[in-house]
Amino acid sequence: MQISGNVAIVTGSARGLGRSFAETLLARGAKVCLSDVDAEKGLETEKELQAAHGADNVVFVKCDVTKDEDYNKLWDTATEKLGPVMLLVNNAGIGNEKNWQLTMDINVGGCIRGTNLALERMGANKGGSGGVVVNVASIAGLKVVPFGPVYASSKHAIVGYSRSLGHEFYYGINKVKVQCLCPSFVQTDLLVNSKANAFSPEVAAVLGKIAGTFKYMSAETVSEGLIKLIEDGKNGGCLVVEAEKEPYYVEPPLA
């Protein structure tokens, strides 16, 4: 899909990777609707990005991805203020092994709620003109993660969901491409919060050593991966982004 001139929604974009995705899409000529459960930080980010990219190109709408009614309002406001939405990046996510229900509801439920709404609003079979959904999974959706089994299972679910819905069978009906992005580590608040909500002190200690164990990438490196995924337009594509490697597509076995 061409990015310039199109309208995108990015969930969880008040900070971290979501903010970087929004900045990169804006730099490529898209209009972006920021959204987050944290309205204070979201409005601060809106102000900064409007100053950098133009007040008519960025808007913030509060949306808790666990709430259907918030998603509906988000889509309506984005369309009203920026134009027809062609790209949804389901990015909001947490790592809370203690509150596993919340982790599943945000990480998996948020992607499914957002994707369902996107199919309803963009689907060619529903009067829309098609579009693209990118679900932000993680390399934790493809690997064993001893320090985060709940987080890993939420990300495995997103990979399976995106690859399945990204099947040609669905595209033939709705003309909406569904893809997923699987980054390795980036230093964001996610890691800090995951450590605070770790399953046990032993696991928290392991999370405290991530910096010395794995290589971090910049958020910009991951954002370049997002752009590649959107521009390649590989329906059902699952793109891995790791430090010091070119981004690469994976097809888990038994496909």
Ligand SMILES: NC(=O)c1ccc[n+]([C@@H]2O[C@H](COP(=O)([O-])OP(=O)(O)OC[C@H]3O[C@@H](n4cnc5c(N)ncnc54)[C@H](O)[C@@H]3O)[C@@H](O)[C@H]2O)c1
């Ligand atoms: N940081 C990494 O190393 C890394 C690697 C791979 C994938 N990811 C994924 O990238 C995404 C973004 O993570 P990040 O590292 O930028 O984390 P982050 O904590 O910096 O940002 C997450 C954002 O999501 C928002 N959020 C939390 N709950 C929400 C809800 N219910 N509704 C709406 N917004 C909500 C937060 O307020 C925050 O702004 C997550 O899905 C994460 O799993 C992160």
Ligand SMILES: CCCCC/C=C\C=C\[C@H](O)C/C=C\C/C=C\CCCC(=O)O
């Ligand atoms: C308790 C939650 C787990 C940690 C969550 C915090 C940050 C998350 C970052 C990313 O999503 C990556 C998470 C795990 C990566 C898993 C394996 C790393 C293997 C890297 C490699 O082999 O190169």
